[in-house]
Amino acid sequence: MNILTAFFAWRERRRAERELIAAERARKALMRQMHYRKERHQPHRPMLGLLQQATNASLRASVGRRV
Numbered sequence: 001m002n003i004l005t006a007f008f009a010w011r012e013r014r015r016a017e018r019e020l021i022a023a024e025r026a027r028k029a030l031m032r033q034m035h036y037r038k039e040r041h042q043p044h045r046p047m048l049g050l051l052q053q054a055t056n057a058s059l060r061a062s063v064g065r066r067v
Contacts, residue, residue: 026054
């Protein structure tokens with residue numbers, strides 16, 4: 001076992017946590033934007049694809065997978 005194994009594991013967990021936070025932030029921003037546009041009767045359906053991509057990125061980050 002390498003002396004740096006604990007450090008590398010900590011660094012990888014930290015990276016995964018940052019990616020998850022960023023992905024969730026992007027997903028929530030899209031949801032807020034869609035809600036705002038829907039209330040004002042503006043087109044919001046073209047954003048569904050972006051929301052699905054953001055959700056998939058968030059799910060990938062939650063299990064620690066890299067793209």
